[in-house]
Amino acid sequence: MIRAYLLGREPMHSLGFSYTKEPPYEAVVIGSVTLGELLRFSQEAVLSALAEGKPVYLYTPGLPQSEKNRALAASLNAAQRELKNWGVIFTDGGRKKLITAEEAKIMAASGQKPGPEAVMTPLAKEILEGLG
Helix, strand or coil, rough: CCCEEEEEECCCCCEEEEEECCCCCEEEEECCCCHHHHHHHCCCHHHHHHHCCEEEEEEEHHHCCCCCCHHHHHHHHHHHHHHHHCCCEEEEECCCCECCCHHHHHHHHHHHCCCCCEEHHHHHHHHHHCCC
């Protein structure tokens, strides 16, 4: 199982990771984030992982909402768009799991095969072709 650094609360749905608070880790999972954290995002573990090309997942049920303040809601949406632009992968913990190229390399090295519900990036498919 892939080790992921966990920020915030552990997601209610399994994302297929074993969580850690210590290096080494192959991915980062943001299980929850507060309003202030989202608006002024500067989590060093996330920024470092993105800079190193490691996948970063944000569990969408852990996102804060502002239904009564339209201006705040717009700012939260803009912050989410910025994270997506940086390469953060948003997930709701559904059955389908996105396999990135980095994860495919780890799976190939350990002889693992993706499950039938997996969705793979084109590069991940290419990396895992030989495991058939």
